Amino acid sequence: MAGPTTAERGARQQEPSGPPPARRLRSARLRTIIILVTALVLLGAGAGWLLYGSKALRVERVTVSGTRVLTPAQVREAADVPVGSPLISVDTDRIEARLRQELPRIDAVDVVRSWPRGIGLKVTERTPVLLVEKGGKFVEVDDEGVRFATVSRAPKGVPLLELTVSRSGSAAASHRRFGEDRLVREAVAVARSLPAAVARDTRVVKVRSYDDISLELRGGRTVAWGSSEKGRAKGRTLAALMKAAPAARHFDVSVPTAPASSAS
Known part of the structure; x- marks a missing residue:
């Protein structure tokens, strides 16, 4: 039987040895993945030790x-x-x-x-906007009506809050309907509505009912404010009224479109 021809022997010599290229590529990718996973595990362990174990x-x-x-x-x-x-x-x-x-x-x-x-x-x-006197001390009330601290000395420039709610008549009905906390928040809303110049002169905010709130200013002056509604308009009206009637002692801005003032 004749052996392989010279051409056949040359073809065999040209055939590549080892695994095919596709298999070698998959093997290289697998090694790369194993190396990356190992590196990530080591980095994670190191980071965990650094964050939790290291001093x-x-x-x-x-x-x-x-x-x-x-x-x-x-x-x-x-x-x-x-x-x-x-x-x-x-x-x-x-x-x-x-x-x-x-x-x-x-x-x-x-x-x-x-x-x-x-x-x-x-x-x-918290910053106090009103004070409630209690047992010779002062409870601070912030701009949300929260009573947050009791101090022995009244902070300068913070007016007192007086709740003088009657136990009979419409005032009593207002108190039952709204409750003391709501009335305190109404007083806070009034205090926040005051122009800066008026706020500096305000010594007391009095609440008799929801729609009967008044102010006592320095020098014995008083302001009938009404409810806390339309507070900004009332504040502007009061500032203009006090400027127009500097000798007045009593002001009424409960209806800001129809304000009034008097000397007595």
């Missing part, structure tokens, strides 16, 4: 900003930040809730991580 990213200091009446020490104590814990594990929402509960004077607080080792407490305190 380099643990809480060492707590800073406080924005306080006016409160002291930074009071805020830090109420916040009770877990110093020494991994910074990443600090529950900022829980700290915010704790501060609001422990310190009602705080209106808003932002707890931020200050990498690599700090926690920042950015505080906004």
Whole structure:
């Protein structure tokens, strides 16, 4: 039997040895994927250790900003930040809730991580717009009607709130309908409506009923305000009326389109 011809032998020598190209490509891709997955696992483990196990990213200091009446020490104590814990594990929402509960004077607080080792407490305190005298002390009321603190000395420039609701007649019906908290909010709305010059002179905001609110100003002057409705218009009318009648002692802006003033 004759052997392979010279042409057949040459063809066999030209055939590639080893696995076909497509198989080699799949094998290379598989190796690349294995290397990438291994690298990601190692990076994740390293990052986890750095964030949770390393001493380099643990809480060492707590800073406080924005306080006016409160002291930074009071805020830090109420916040009770877990110093020494991994910074990443600090529950900022829980700290915010704790501060609001422990310190009602705080209106808003932002707890931020200050990498690599700090926690920042950015505080906004409530500002009193009215005071309620009680037992020789003063309860501060903010611009939302929230009674947030009791102080022994009245803050300068903040008027007193007097609730003198009658227990009979229409005033009593108003009190039953709206409740004391609602009447306090109405007084707050009036205080917020006052022009700056009038607000500085206001000493007392009196509430007899929902639609019977009045002001006592410095120098014995009084203002019949009515309800808190149309407050901005009443404020503008009162400022113009006081300018037009500087000697007047009593002003009525309960109907801002028909104001009145008198000297007695």
